[in-house]
Amino acid sequence: MDQHSQTKLSVNINKIATLRNSRGGNNPDLVKTALDCESFGAQGITVHPRPDERHIRYQDVFDLKAAISTEFNIEGNCQEESFVQLVLANKPAQVTLVPDALGQITSNHGWDTIKHGQYLKEIIAVFKDAGIRVSIFVDPDPRMVEAAALTGTDRIELYTEAYAKNYFVNKELAIAPYIQAARTAQQVSLGLNAGHDLDLHNLRYFAQNIPGLLEVSIGHALICDSLYFGLEATIGRYLDQLRG
Numbered sequence: 001m002d003q004h005s006q007t008k009l010s011v012n013i014n015k016i017a018t019l020r021n022s023r024g025g026n027n028p029d030l031v032k033t034a035l036d037c038e039s040f041g042a043q044g045i046t047v048h049p050r051p052d053e054r055h056i057r058y059q060d061v062f063d064l065k066a067a068i069s070t071e072f073n074i075e076g077n078c079q080e081e082s083f084v085q086l087v088l089a090n091k092p093a094q095v096t097l098v099p100d101a102l103g104q105i106t107s108n109h110g111w112d113t114i115k116h117g118q119y120l121k122e123i124i125a126v127f128k129d130a131g132i133r134v135s136i137f138v139d140p141d142p143r144m145v146e147a148a149a150l151t152g153t154d155r156i157e158l159y160t161e162a163y164a165k166n167y168f169v170n171k172e173l174a175i176a177p178y179i180q181a182a183r184t185a186q187q188v189s190l191g192l193n194a195g196h197d198l199d200l201h202n203l204r205y206f207a208q209n210i211p212g213l214l215e216v217s218i219g220h221a222l223i224c225d226s227l228y229f230g231l232e233a234t235i236g237r238y239l240d241q242l243r244g
């Protein structure tokens, strides 16, 4: 098996919750969608509960944890005590720490692992003591990756919006900082995840060129694509991109 075939697809189901919440009932059924994603080949389920519960509700996390059998990845801001308690109560396979502000529309930056190094070290120890693998969201900056290694985190998740945005302008230039960041991660023995705005156009090139890519979490584009192709075929297409 080569390194690329090992990249796992974790489907972010936030947008299923957005749709459900728009009418107040249980359609679409979030837990059923997660189970379907698993049966269609997804190797993990990601959720990013936000304090306003505008999509994933805290109760959803308990319901998903009880139902799914693949890797559960909970993303969020650990500066919110309620998020820390939610994660500790559910013990997912992985928690991904994202430095979002309250009310932010979506994630838009990684941690400053130099400035917040001591804070990260302390909070990461809390999750690791509970047996939870930790990943932290970072920009593709080798200095941030090197400092991430000092926090005790198991992995980093590279924030890929800039790559996605510039892919059609110049894909070689767009991916260059990510290759550098991935090499640095290997040098300092950090596992590597990636996510944000990855899609059927830019995923294959990313997976083919980033060394040691363990997991991608994809939501927005994948759920949009499923409107046209259906969820099963869409997940098949994303898995195919990861096969190289």
Ligand SMILES: CC(=O)[C@@H](O)[C@H](O)COP(=O)(O)O
Residues within 6 Å of the ligand: 012, 014, 015, 048, 050, 075, 098, 105, 106, 107, 137, 195, 196, 219
């Ligand atoms: C960390 C990250 O890039 C994603 O989790 C993204 O923030 C999804 O959150 P929303 O679905 O609220 O945009």
Ligand SMILES: NCC(=O)COP(=O)(O)O
Residues within 6 Å of the ligand: 012, 046, 075, 157, 194, 195, 196, 197, 198, 217, 218, 219, 220, 221, 222
């Ligand atoms: N960690 C990134 C994620 O879960 C999904 O991001 P997106 O595909 O919704 O942009």
